[in-house]
Amino acid sequence: MFSVTILGNNSALPAYDRHPTAQVVTLNDQLLLIDCGEGTQMQISKYKIRRSKINHIFISHLHGDHYFGLIGLLTSMSLLGREHDLHIYAPAPLKEIIELQLKVADSTLSFPLHFHLLEEDGLIADEKTFSVECFATRHRIECRGFIIREKKKPRKINKEKIAKFDIPASFYDRLKDGQDYEAKDGSIIQNEWVTIPNTPPNSYAFCADTIYDERIAEKVKEVVLLYHEATYLKALHEKASARFHSTSEQAATIACKANVQKLLIGHFSSKYESLDQFLTEAREVFPNTELAIEGVTYRL
């Protein structure tokens, strides 16, 4: 199971009951939170996200609509008695802000908080079942996107085929890893005779806030699902550029160039009450586009 649940799809000024950026990536029993705008903890409750399962939080940049909800989420986790580690991947000054806010409240958290400061592009998390890379986007202040890649999954045993051979069950894990089996008589049972490939690893790229920048297409090349911001419609492309944001059409162009399977667009300006036109303009360029809608889970 690899999915993305949208908790906030609006840009800086909350409007029409749309909230600032926050997304939860579900990777089997691991939840990864990407950005954490004001009200994220309320959205987590509303959409019944198991907050105790969130062990990794990624903050793209320090504009408030991407992190003002973090301190509230942390203090609530602490009030609920969380004891297990939490990892935050964020620009360095966020650590100073959080520490100052805890200090003035004369508070400590009930759990170990590990800050991983985003200083350069590359691998930032390497867990058993997934890895996370970050990459620079081009925004008014330093900003990074994230690519979450599922690790290659073990091959599956083909039960019908394997019954024809005399292979001990203790060797099955090595078969899943792709090894051949050498029988006692020296004969080789080739791996592909008794296993089948698993589904290919999924990958999700979150492009944070960014002006249209074709270098991003290179960075997120061929991910399964791409999230790209689309703050404005194409009529306002000059405003988009001036504010280091993108249009819906530009997001779709990046998706085309990156040859991704599917595009999700969000971070809509509060100028727009209806979002229909965002979808229309993106699909003209990249048909397999969806709007990021709050409360909706997009499965990869």
Add this chain to the structure above:
Amino acid sequence: MFSVTILGNNSALPAYDRHPTAQVVTLNDQLLLIDCGEGTQMQISKYKIRRSKINHIFISHLHGDHYFGLIGLLTSMSLLGREHDLHIYAPAPLKEIIELQLKVADSTLSFPLHFHLLEEDGLIADEKTFSVECFATRHRIECRGFIIREKKKPRKINKEKIAKFDIPASFYDRLKDGQDYEAKDGSIIQNEWVTIPNTPPNSYAFCADTIYDERIAEKVKEVVLLYHEATYLKALHEKASARFHSTSEQAATIACKANVQKLLIGHFSSKYESLDQFLTEAREVFPNTELAIEGVTYRL
């Protein structure tokens, strides 16, 4: 018009769609915001509060459920192009937090922000139609309550009575101030012959977070409306004390001792889904009690 609108009535952990502390006091065309927990700007939109009319914000203390929404509100006011002055009355470290958050975002506000640091009890704002005093409550960290007092209102001209005398309209403002009129023949027209008293000035005391402390009753003596926190029911009075909070019964006891006209209780623990028992326990001690309910406006 003097009223209090509740935007958040819950204690630290948001629950049951109840939000952390925030209240708007309406004094004719002036709006005063008291405390600003996470999500206050969304509550302001939801309940159609005219945010441009908020010129004074009072922050009782630096536990997050009383101020985490402030930076989001300020940045949204700025995005909306606000240009007129905003006054914040708060413990000193809040200024450092806000300035740090603006700095890391490479942002400035579109309007002048004036910090008034709460350092001792007494008068903190003295405006044309109202004044605000602060007073220390007893909480785990430094915390202050606020008393908002309407200024004495001018007497009203009694149109029937004044028609019997020859008083120039240019003297009416002085009549409203309580002066007598001396006619050209030297005779005195006494003020109370031609005017009637206005309604008595209203007053509202917000007691912030506090353990039960009878000294508070002295400080808020005879205000018209008293808000006192009631985090727990009386069965948990020991927990209340240990955490420097009050029970519903204790809030009502303060209201009795202070001889106020009406009591409003709030800051309910997320332990309690139903609030009925809070009202029952308070009314046994002080019958004229109301629950602070989000979205409800209580007129004085």
